[in-house]
Amino acid sequence: MKQSVGYSLVETMIALALVSIIATLGYPSYTSYYERVDAGSVEKDFLKIELVMAKYFAAQGSYPASLAAVGMDMDDPWGNPYEYLNMALTNGNGQKRKDRNQVPINTDFDLYSKGPDGKSASPLTSANSQDDIIRANNGAYIGLASEY
Secondary structure (H helix, E strand, C coil), X not given: CCCCCCCCHHHHHHHHHHHHHHHHHXXXXXXXXXXXXXXXXXXXXXXXXXXXXXHHHHHHCCCCCXXXXXXXXXXXXXXXXXXXXXXXXXXCCCCCCECCCCCECCCCEEEEECCCCCCCXXXXXXXXXXXXXXXXXXXXXXXXXHHC
């Protein structure tokens, strides 16, 4: 009697089941890692922009009207342009980013990324704003809107 050298169907199915379980468990960690990397990239960009804004303010006595005015009109890791709003040039609170109490989160300028979904709204409590990466408290906070 000759012995078979290959794998049986049951052994192959068990191996495939194990691989799929491992992949299912590993995928959230993989995507979470890349989300943290992208958020870190945005935070570094914000620090660069803040430095340029501070230099501009020191030289001009006011903040620029746009990021393009200081050569910082760049895109976030998801391909969306960073959003900027000079508070001194804005009338009322309509466009300003606001916390849960409807109070503007900055007094100098707003700077934020619309996040992976590319959607945003003025109040941070909006569902469209939860994945935004924001600059708040005049630069004292940079991070996810949902954690502010």
